[in-house]
Amino acid sequence: MPPTIPVSVQAGEIEPHKSQKPKPDIKAETGSQSQFETLGGINFTAALFVGAAASSTVTGLALSSLSWLWLLTVVTTLGAALATFTVYRHFEILRRRQRPTGGNWLVASNAPEASTTGAQVPNTTSLPAVYFTYILGSGGHTAEMIETIKQSFRGQANMHRRYIISTGDRSSLAKARLLESTIRDAYPGEDARAGTSDIFLIRRARKVHQPLYTAPFTCLVSAFHAANALTRMPSLRSTKANGKQFKYPHVIVTNGPANGFIVCLVAHLLKIFYIVPENRAKMVYIETWARSKTMSLTGKLFLRTGIADVVGVQHESLARIFKGSQYIGPVSAAFLRK
Amino acid sequence: MDTSTTKDSPGNEVTDPQQFAGQKRDVGAIEIPSLRGPSTHSGRDDLEIGRNNGEMGEAKRPKLGGDTTTSLERNDRRTNVEGRQCFVTVGATAGFRPLLSEVLNPEFLNCLADNNFELLKVQCGEDFEWFDAQVRSLDPSPPLRIQRFAFTENMTKHYVRSRGEKAVRPPGVVVAHAGSGTILEVLRLQVPLVVVPNPTLMDNHQAELAEELESTGDAVYGRLGKLTEAITRSLELVAQGPLIKLNDLPPYSPPPFPVPESERVTLFDWMALTCYPDELRKQQHLQDLKDAEKRFQQELEQASAGAPHIDTLQDGRQRDLD
Numbered sequence: 001m002p003p004t005i006p007v008s009v010q011a012g013e014i015e016p017h018k019s020q021k022p023k024p025d026i027k028a029e030t031g032s033q034s035q036f037e038t039l040g041g042i043n044f045t046a047a048l049f050v051g052a053a054a055s056s057t058v059t060g061l062a063l064s065s066l067s068w069l070w071l072l073t074v075v076t077t078l079g080a081a082l083a084t085f086t087v088y089r090h091f092e093i094l095r096r097r098q099r100p101t102g103g104n105w106l107v108a109s110n111a112p113e114a115s116t117t118g119a120q121v122p123n124t125t126s127l128p129a130v131y132f133t134y135i136l137g138s139g140g141h142t143a144e145m146i147e148t149i150k151q152s153f154r155g156q157a158n159m160h161r162r163y164i165i166s167t168g169d170r171s172s173l174a175k176a177r178l179l180e181s182t183i184r185d186a187y188p189g190e191d192a193r194a195g196t197s198d199i200f201l202i203r204r205a206r207k208v209h210q211p212l213y214t215a216p217f218t219c220l221v222s223a224f225h226a227a228n229a230l231t232r233m234p235s236l237r238s239t240k241a242n243g244k245q246f247k248y249p250h251v252i253v254t255n256g257p258a259n260g261f262i263v264c265l266v267a268h269l270l271k272i273f274y275i276v277p278e279n280r281a282k283m284v285y286i287e288t289w290a291r292s293k294t295m296s297l298t299g300k301l302f303l304r305t306g307i308a309d310v311v312g313v314q315h316e317s318l319a320r321i322f323k324g325s326q327y328i329g330p331v332s333a334a335f336l337r338k
Numbered sequence: 339m340d341t342s343t344t345k346d347s348p349g350n351e352v353t354d355p356q357q358f359a360g361q362k363r364d365v366g367a368i369e370i371p372s373l374r375g376p377s378t379h380s381g382r383d384d385l386e387i388g389r390n391n392g393e394m395g396e397a398k399r400p401k402l403g404g405d406t407t408t409s410l411e412r413n414d415r416r417t418n419v420e421g422r423q424c425f426v427t428v429g430a431t432a433g434f435r436p437l438l439s440e441v442l443n444p445e446f447l448n449c450l451a452d453n454n455f456e457l458l459k460v461q462c463g464e465d466f467e468w469f470d471a472q473v474r475s476l477d478p479s480p481p482l483r484i485q486r487f488a489f490t491e492n493m494t495k496h497y498v499r500s501r502g503e504k505a506v507r508p509p510g511v512v513v514a515h516a517g518s519g520t521i522l523e524v525l526r527l528q529v530p531l532v533v534v535p536n537p538t539l540m541d542n543h544q545a546e547l548a549e550e551l552e553s554t555g556d557a558v559y560g561r562l563g564k565l566t567e568a569i570t571r572s573l574e575l576v577a578q579g580p581l582i583k584l585n586d587l588p589p590y591s592p593p594p595f596p597v598p599e600s601e602r603v604t605l606f607d608w609m610a611l612t613c614y615p616d617e618l619r620k621q622q623h624l625q626d627l628k629d630a631e632k633r634f635q636q637e638l639e640q641a642s643a644g645a646p647h648i649d650t651l652q653d654g655r656q657r658d659l660d
Contacts, residue, residue: 098612100622105608120599121625122607127617130610139431143519152603153596171430171491186595251609279613284606290518292550294543309609315550331603335526335593336556 048224089272094306096278106312107329124156129237129245131160133230136172137257144288144332145255146175151334155186155193160234160246162197164226166204166259173199196236200229205258219262226263230270230281248280255286255332256298268307283308287318287325289332295322420507421456423499424569429517430489433464434536437515440565442472442480449566451481453573455510459485459496494523501529502576504586511572513560516544525556530576530584532560532568555580 063071105122124130134149136142149161163176180197187194202225206215230249237246252267254260264283270276285308287299292315295303302308303324312328313319319327330336426441428434440446441460450458458480462469466488473484490496502509509530514520516535524531533551535544551557558575560568575581596602611618 098615098618100608100612100618100625105625106605121628122604122611122621124607124610127610127614132606132610139429140517140519140522143522147522148603150595151597151601152606154599154602154607155596174491182595250613251606253606279615282609282612284609288518289522290516290547291543293546296543309612310605312605328605329603331605333522333525334601334603336554 086272090268093268093271093278097309098279099309106310106326125154125158127158128242129160129250130156130158131162131234131246131249131251133162133164133249133252133263135164135252135254135257135260135263136169136176137255137260138166138169138172140290141256141288142169142172142175144286145253146179147332147334148253148255148286149179150182151331153183155183155191155195157192157195158242159195160197160237161195162229162234162249163199164229164259164263165199165201166257167201168204173201196234198234198236200232202226202229202259202263205262222259223262223266226259226266227270230263230267230276248276250280250282252281252283253286254283256288256296258298260285261298261301264302264307265305268305284310284312286328286331287311287313289314289330291315292317293321294318295325299325419505420499422454422508423457423459423510424450424455424513425459425461425496425500425510426513427461427493427496427515427520428463428465429515429520430463431517432536434515434534435465435468436538436562437513437534437536437565438462438465438469439472440562441513442469442476443565444478446566446569447480447482449569453569454508455482457483457485457499459499460487461489461493461496462486463489493520494527497524497527497529498590501527501590502585502587503589506589509576509584511569513565513569516548518547521547521551521557527590528584528587530572530581531557532565532572533557534560534562534565534568537562 063074066074134145136145161180165172165176176199183194183197203218203222205219205222207218210218230252231247233243233247237243252264254264264285267276267281267283271278271281285299285302287295291299291313295313295318299311299313299322302311303322306324310328311325312331313322313325314328314330314332316327319325426437428437438460441458447458460469466486469486473480473486497512499507500510500512501507511530511532512524513532513534514524516533521531521533531551533548535548537545548557548559552559555575558568558572572581576584608618611621
C-alpha cells in the first residue's frame with residue numbers, strides 16, 4: 001500500500017488569497033446604501049478644479065504683461081507670504097491647543113468606580129454632538145483599531161462614527177461593517193444609543209507595485225478625497241437636531257497606515273486656512289501595540305510635525321524613549337493585563 | 339500513538355474521517371448505525387469531521403446525535419478528549435516559506451508525535467501549491483495527520499481547536515508569524531502561542547514584538563531552525579509554568595460589549611471634550627473632586643486599618659518598659 005497523506009481541503013478556502021481581486025463595483029455597492037457615503041464628492045472636486053483654473057488664468061494674464069524680473073518678484077513675494085502665514089498658523093494652532101490638565105486622563109480605563117456622587121466622568125452624553133472619525137488601515141492596523149474602538153465605546157445617541165477606508169481594502173470594510181452590526185445588536189430596535197455611522201472610501205496613497213514617481217500624484221488624489229471625507233456632513237445627521245454640529249469631526253483617530261497621516265495632514269491644513277475651526281478635528285495617533293522599543297515611520301512623522309494632539313504609545317518603555325509621546329495603556333490589547 | 343492512523347487509509351486523499359474512525363474504533367469500540375453507506379461507522383465519522391475541521395456547524399451535531407446515539411454514546415463523547423492540534427499560520431499579506439519547510443522537517447513532525455499531537459494544520463497562504471506538493475512527497479509518511487489550506491477570513495475556529503478546554507481537548511499550540519493581528523487574536527482566545535518572526539521582511543520590527551512577548555511571558559519566541567525547542571518550551575510553560583492557566587478552560591465566550599464602564603478607555607471622550615472648553619472645565623473639576631474623594635477614602639482606610647495595630651504595639655512596648 002502506498003504511503004498516503006490525508007489532506008483536508010476545505011471548500012471555499014482553497015483559492016489562494018491573491019486571486020481574490022477587489023470587486024470593481026465597490027463604490028456602487030456602498031453608494032447604493034443610504035448609510036454609506038459615495039467616493040469622491042463631485043461638487044467639491046469640481047469647485048476645486050474650477051477655482052484653480054480661474055485663478056491660474058487670471059494670474060497668467062496679469063503676469064504675461066510684466067517682465068520676467070517682475071514676475072519672479074511677485075511669485076517669490078506671494079510664496080514667501082504664503083509660507084510665513086502657514087508656519088505662523090501652524091505654531092499658533094499648536095500653542096492654542098487645549099488639553100485636560102491634572103489626573104491621569106491619558107491612561108486607559110481611567111473611569112473610577114461609582115462614587116458617592118454617582119456621576120460618570122468624563123461624560124459626553126449631554127454634548128450637542130460627538131463625531132469620531134476612525135481611519136482603518138490594513139491587516140493588523142485594522143484589527144487593533146477595531147479593538148480600540150470597542151474598548152472605548154459607550155452607547156450614546158449624540159455620537160456619529162465615520163470610518164475612512166482605502167479603496168480595495170475589502171477586509172477592513174468587512175470588519176467595519178461587522179463592528180457596526182455588533183453595535184446594532186447591543187442596542188436593538190430603535191434604541192438611539194447606537195448612534196449613527198457611515199463609511200467613506202478614499203483612494204489609496206500608494207498601491208503595492210505602483211512606481212514611486214507617480215506616488216505624489218496619487219497622494220494628491222487621496223488628499224482631495226481626504227478633504228472631502230473631513231468636510232462632508234453626515235447625511236444621516238444633516239436634517240436632524242444639531243445637524244450643523246456634525247459638520248466637522250471632533251476627534252480623528254489613526255494608528256499607522258499611510259492614509260492616516262495624509263488625512264491628518266489635510267485636517268491640519270484645513271485648520272491652518274480657517275476652513276475647519278480650531279476646536280474641531282482633534283487628532284489622536286496611536287502607535288501600534290507591536291512596537292515596544294522603536295517608533296514606526298508614521299509615528300516619527302507625527303512626533304516631528306506635532307500635528308497630532310496626542311501621540312499615544314501602548315508600552316511605557318517606548319514613551320520613555322520618545323519624548324513627546326504619551327503612554328495611554330494597552331488600548332488594543334486590554335485583555336492582556338487582566 | 340498516532341502512527342497507526344495511516345494504516346487503514348484506502349489511498350484517497352480526503353480520508354481523515356476513515357482514519358479517525360479507525361483510531362476511535364480501537365478506543366471506544368462503539369458502533370453506530372450507518373446513515374449513508376455500507377461502512378458501519380460512517381455516522382460517527384461525520385461527527386468527528388465536524389468537530390475536527392470545524393466545518394460542520396454546531397447545529398448539525400445534535401441532530402446526528404439525536405438520531406443515532408444512545409446515552410452511553412453521549413457520555414462517552416463527553417469524557418472523550420480530542421487530540422492536541424498544532425496550527426501553523428503564515429498570515430495573509432506575505433508568504434513565509436522557511437517556516438513551512440521547517441514544519442515538514444521529520445525532526446519537527448516526530449517531536450509533535452512524541453508530545454501526543456494528533457493533528458498538524460497549516461495555513462500556507464500563497465505557497466499552498468508548493469506546500470501541498472511537499473506534503474505529498476513526504477517519505478516516510480508523517481507520524482500524524484497534516485491538513486492544509488491557503489487562507490480563510492475566519493481563522494478563529496482553527497485557533498480554538500488548539501485551545502485547552504475542559505473535557506474537550508488538551509491545549510495544543512499555534513505557531514504564528516509575528517503579525518500583530520494574529521497574535522492579538524490568539525492571545526485573546528488564551529491559546530498557547532509560539533511567535534516566529536520573518537527575518538526576510540525588510541522592516542523587521544517583528545523580532546521586537548516576539549522578544550517583548552517572551553519577556554512578559556505571554557508567548558514563546560520561536561526561531562527558525564530551533565522550532566522543536568520552542569514547541570517543547572511552550573508545552574513546558576503550559577504544563578507547569580506561568581501559562582498553567584491555559585489548561586481546562588471553560589468554553590470561549592466573547593467579552594461583553596459594550597465594555598463595563600470601569601474598564602472603558604476614556605481618552606477619546608476627553609479629546610471630544612477639548613472641543614467644548616466650558617464643558618471640559620466642568621468635567622475636569624468633577625474629575626478632580628472624584629480623585630480627591632478616592633484619595634481621602636484610601637487614607638481613611640489606611641488609618642482605620644493601621645491605627646489599632648500601632649496602638650497595641652506601643653502598649654506592648656510600654657508594658658515591657660514597665
